[in-house]
Amino acid sequence: MTTATSSTLQFACQPGCSKCCEVSGYVYLTEEDVTNVARHLGLSQVEFEARYIYRTRHTRRIRKPRQKSKQCPFLVDGGCSIHPVKPLQCRLFPFWPELVEDRKAWKQTSKWCPGIGQGPLIQIGTALELANQMRRYYPETGE
Ligand code: SF4
Numbered sequence: 001m002t003t004a005t006s007s008t009l010q011f012a013c014q015p016g017c018s019k020c021c022e023v024s025g026y027v028y029l030t031e032e033d034v035t036n037v038a039r040h041l042g043l044s045q046v047e048f049e050a051r052y053i054y055r056t057r058h059t060r061r062i063r064k065p066r067q068k069s070k071q072c073p074f075l076v077d078g079g080c081s082i083h084p085v086k087p088l089q090c091r092l093f094p095f096w097p098e099l100v101e102d103r104k105a106w107k108q109t110s111k112w113c114p115g116i117g118q119g120p121l122i123q124i125g126t127a128l129e130l131a132n133q134m135r136r137y138y139p140e141t142g143e
């Protein structure tokens with residue numbers, strides 16, 4: 001059995017799981033996400049934004065569905081309905097700065113993300129590089 005050490009993290013996303021799509025929070029989109037998802041859905045960027053995007057001054061995020069129980073309009077029974085083009089934020093989870101840089105938060109997240117503690121050991125440097133992509137692409141998500 002492999003065990004994570006102070007210089008590694010252990011993670012492998014589990015087939016059939018979509019728990020991270022169900023927790024409360026926003027899905028922020030990069031410019032590239034908007035282009036890719038709109039094309040995938042066969043919508044113009046304008047149509048896609050009008051239907052699915054909520055804008056703030058610096059960010060664009062996926063509008064939440066009206067049902068309180070649902071967090072993301074693209075979550076369906078079989079999982080993410082836009083899986084091939086899912087936003088960078090979703091692809092990078094759980095390698096987000098606030099989790100990678102805080103062992104307590106990582107451990108806390110492992111209580112509901114069954115992929116944490118499974119699969120290969122990932123060097124902390126690699127995890128930090130992934131987390132830095134979040135900083136680079138979503139510098140203003142604090143708004
Ligand atoms: S909660 Fe964890 S294991 Fe489940 S889909 Fe999300 S990243 Fe994968």
Ligand code: SF4
Nearest residue numbers: 021072074075080090
């Ligand atoms: S876009 Fe897909 S992966 Fe991201 S939260 Fe929505 S359903 Fe989950």
